Amino acid sequence: MxxxxxxxxxxxxxxxxxxxxxxxxxxxxxxxxxxxxxxxxxxxxxxxxxxxxxxxxxxxxxxxxxxxxxxxxxxxxxxxxxxxxxxxxxxxxxxxxxxxxxxxxxxxxxxxxxxxxxxxxxxxxxxxxxxxxxxxxxxxxxxxxxxxxxxxxxxxPSEEQNKIAQILSTWDQAISATEKLLKNSQEQKKALMQQLLTGKKRLLDENGVRFSGEWKSTKVKAIFKPEVLSAGNQDFPIFSVTKNGLVNQSEYFNKSVASEDTSKYRVVKTGRFVMSGLNFWMGSVDVHLMDFPVIVSPAYKVFVITNLSSPEFMKQFIRSSLFQKVLEAASVVGASVVRRNFSESIFNSYELFIPEIAEQEKIAAVLSAADQEIEGLQKKLDCLKQEKKALMQQLLTGKRRVKV
The missing domain is CATH 3.90.220.20 (DNA methylase specificity domains)
Structure with a gap:
């Protein structure tokens, strides 16, 4: 034709x-x-x-x-x-x-x-x-x-069409299989969090003995102490807090969205708890565990985590449905339902049940291992999708020909 x-x-x-x-x-x-x-x-x-x-x-x-x-x-x-x-x-x-x-x-x-x-x-x-x-x-x-x-x-020609479709279908199958593995790992971690962070499942200590001590009811204000450190003239990387945790603004948003003057930005040191001033009630919170300080907008709240809790444990705990209830309760609806204000008094009044430090660290290690597995699968999935996209660009335009 x-x-x-x-x-x-x-x-x-x-x-x-x-x-x-x-x-x-x-x-x-x-x-x-x-x-x-x-x-x-x-x-x-x-x-x-x-x-x-x-x-x-x-x-x-x-x-x-x-x-x-x-x-x-x-x-x-x-x-x-x-x-x-x-x-x-x-x-x-x-x-x-x-x-x-x-x-x-x-x-x-x-x-x-x-x-x-x-x-x-x-x-x-x-x-x-x-x-x-x-x-x-x-x-x-x-x-x-x-x-x-x-x-x-x-x-x-039809034979070449079929061959190309067969190749791309193989990639689709690999992507689909990885997506299923990723979803399963994410669901397994959710179930594990529900068990470990409520004490329904107890781990073994370093001697192989199952933890059995009672979890203590602790006021939020005893775990988190407000900290206000201004950046001044220090040149620290600028971060934001999203539902995915702390992210580098220049990398995550593909551009810097910071003000030219960052002298009043807040410094977040390693081991600090930080929450978005705007979307904290939706889960935009994190614990900074990287080994260097970062700065965030002055609208953010930064807290020191006291010796009652391990920062690694608290990084996992704040992702739980238990802590989400605290954040939602501490959000007071203002003039707009979309924007909510932070109520420090409500936040401080809440009580959390947490174990001793040794058990916290064991729980954090298990959940962190689950995070690493999820991260590995996500990277694999991203790579597969990127490689498939590059292959499509070549095969569907004839830049790369297949043998029939």
């Missing part, structure tokens, strides 16, 4: 050249768009039709219902939403197999002898199609059927 294309078509498709032996065609010439199979079903109706069959939206399964509209193998790409701007990190396409229903916010793509639905799935998974979209308001975009039909794509 021969189809004429222009330099504008190449430019819009973000393509510099067509590889030897490949085609460059609009979607309308390469696939069947089966939007006749779509069926929108309201939330209210779906609530009365709960079942086993997936109900797909533009980017994911939205529900499971007791009826289905189609039974086959297709690829989906969203028709509207804000996901179009997140194409680098969020998959734009889905594969659907078997009995299911697709709503009217996703286009249904059927493969042909020329191009498989797997090729469409991988080709447009992380592709920039911004120039084909129409705007529907702030951050909302639409890919209508007429525009979809005009999008050009590279198409290798």
């Amino acid at each position: 021969v189809h004429k294309y222009s330099e504008l078509d190449l430019m819009q498709a973000r393509i510099k050249e067509v590889p030897k032996g490949w085609s460059f065609l609009p979607i309308a010439k390469a696939f069947k768009i089966r939007n006749d199979l779509r069926k929108p079903i309201s939330d209210e109706i779906r609530s009365t039709q709960q079942g086993l069959y997936p109900y797909y939206g533009p980017t994911k399964i939205q529900d499971y219902i007791d009826t289905y509209e189609q039974d086959g193998s297709f690829a989906l790409i969203g028709e509207d939403g804000d996901h179009f701007l997140k194409y680098k990190s969020q998959a734009m396409t889905q594969l659907v197999d078997g009995k299911c229903t697709v709503n009217n916010h996703a286009h249904i793509i059927e493969g042909t002898e020329l191009a498989s639905r797997e090729w469409f799935y991988y080709y447009f998974m992380h592709r920039d199609i911004y120039s084909y979209l129409s705007r529907q308001g702030a951050g909302r975009y639409k890919l209508n059927k007429a525009s979809l039909e005009k999008i050009y794509l590279l198409i290798p």
Whole structure:
């Protein structure tokens, strides 16, 4: 099949050249768009039709219902939403197999002898199609059927398509397996925290004897003592506290968001407890265990951890549901529900049950080991995704050819 294309078509498709032996065609010439199979079903109706069959939206399964509209193998790409701007990190396409229903916010793509639905799935998974979209308001975009039909794509011979899809599918399986391992490790750590931080499960001491001493009720004010140290002219790295703990501003936010004058910023030394002045009640707290001081915004609260508790133990404890209740109780709703004020008196009045230092350190060591396992799996997952993305960039453009 021969189809004429222009330099504008190449430019819009973000393509510099067509590889030897490949085609460059609009979607309308390469696939069947089966939007006749779509069926929108309201939330209210779906609530009365709960079942086993997936109900797909533009980017994911939205529900499971007791009826289905189609039974086959297709690829989906969203028709509207804000996901179009997140194409680098969020998959734009889905594969659907078997009995299911697709709503009217996703286009249904059927493969042909020329191009498989797997090729469409991988080709447009992380592709920039911004120039084909129409705007529907702030951050909302639409890919209508007429525009979809005009999008050009590279198409290798069928055997090469299948080989590339097979290679990328292998990477998908590795990513999926790692995601499951990561989720399992995270769930296991949650369960372990619930047992160890409440004393339901006791560990063995250094002599192999199980800890048995009673946990003591201790006022929060006896564990945390406020500390206010200004940075002055000292040049320390600038950190923020997020739900993920302390993060370097320049690395985490990809830019420095600090004021030019940091002389009034607060110094956080090793072993200090620090909380966000804005989102502390949502879990934006941490214990600084790095071996160098950092500085945070003057709006943050910094506390010395007294000798009643191990900093390593408290780093784990503040992540628990037990401490989350303390943070929520100490947050007083102000003029805006989104922004809450910190009540020092409520915070100080709470009592925590904690064990002796020796048992604290054992608990911290076990939970820290779980963190290291989770961190290792997260790094592996990030690497797999990054390597797959680089491989896709080469295989889907023909820069790297496969042997059939």
